[in-house]
Amino acid sequence: MTARDLLHLLVPPQCLVCRAPGHDLCGACRGALPWLVGARCARCGLPAPCGRPCPAALHAYAAAWAPLAHEGPARTLVTALKFRGAIAAADLLAAAIAATAPPGLLASATLVPVPAHPGRRRRRGYDHAGLLARRLARRTGAPVAAGALRRTGGRADHQLGAGRAERLAGTRLSVHARPGRLPSGGRVVLVDDVHTTGATLDACARALRQGGVPEVLAVTAVRALRGA
Numbered sequence: 001m002t003a004r005d006l007l008h009l010l011v012p013p014q015c016l017v018c019r020a021p022g023h024d025l026c027g028a029c030r031g032a033l034p035w036l037v038g039a040r041c042a043r044c045g046l047p048a049p050c051g052r053p054c055p056a057a058l059h060a061y062a063a064a065w066a067p068l069a070h071e072g073p074a075r076t077l078v079t080a081l082k083f084r085g086a087i088a089a090a091d092l093l094a095a096a097i098a099a100t101a102p103p104g105l106l107a108s109a110t111l112v113p114v115p116a117h118p119g120r121r122r123r124r125g126y127d128h129a130g131l132l133a134r135r136l137a138r139r140t141g142a143p144v145a146a147g148a149l150r151r152t153g154g155r156a157d158h159q160l161g162a163g164r165a166e167r168l169a170g171t172r173l174s175v176h177a178r179p180g181r182l183p184s185g186g187r188v189v190l191v192d193d194v195h196t197t198g199a200t201l202d203a204c205a206r207a208l209r210q211g212g213v214p215e216v217l218a219v220t221a222v223r224a225l226r227g228a
């Protein structure tokens with residue numbers, strides 16, 4: 001019996017979205033997941049055509065990809081991951097990434113989680129991108145370079161309460177690569193929960209490139225389609 005089986009005996013699983021008893025994600029909510037299908041801009045991850053110019057045209061990551069739109073049950077799963085630290089939510093979102101990522105995207109890459117704002121991490125006691133990266137690594141076998149990036153400054157409510165202009169400005173967000181923790185050679189796949197403007201991914205990719213990483217890609221669990 002695994003620790004998880006034991007936990008389920010004590011606390012029977014319920015749907016993370018609608019709280020129906022039985023499974024971490026019930027059949028109805030699973031069926032309502034907003035999968036992104038059809039042609040996509042490889043650079044910014046939006047459905048193609050993404051815009052002129054591509055919103056990621058000047059960003060430091062070479063490609064971005066997400067399996068789901070930031071809507072409906074996927075949005076609720078991300079909230080569960082972010083605010084409840086739900087391992088089950090991390091597992092479901094990691095499975096969605098691993099099962100649908102374009103061939104080769106995750107091959108021979110090191111996963112680097114987008115670092116949480118230090119204040120936010122202290123308050124909640126966990127790091128949701130790190131959790132997502134570790135669950136993804138379990139499925140793909142890719143190594144994780146946790147702690148390769150350090151974040152200072154930036155608004156704690158960067159993606160949540162801030163308006164579009166503030167998010168775009170990436171207000172005072174500063175990310176530094178830690179040389180000793182960087183993978184030697186090869187490419188890096190940044191891992192985060194939500195891709196909104198790409199400003200955070202850009203700041204992280206920029207730091208990694210400056211640290212000598214030749215190629216940086218990004219995967220997120222969900223892609224925001226509006227306000228992008």
Ligand SMILES: [Zn+2]
Nearest residue numbers: 015018026029
């Ligand atoms: Zn449900």
Ligand SMILES: [Zn+2]
Nearest residue numbers: 041044050054
């Ligand atoms: Zn694009």
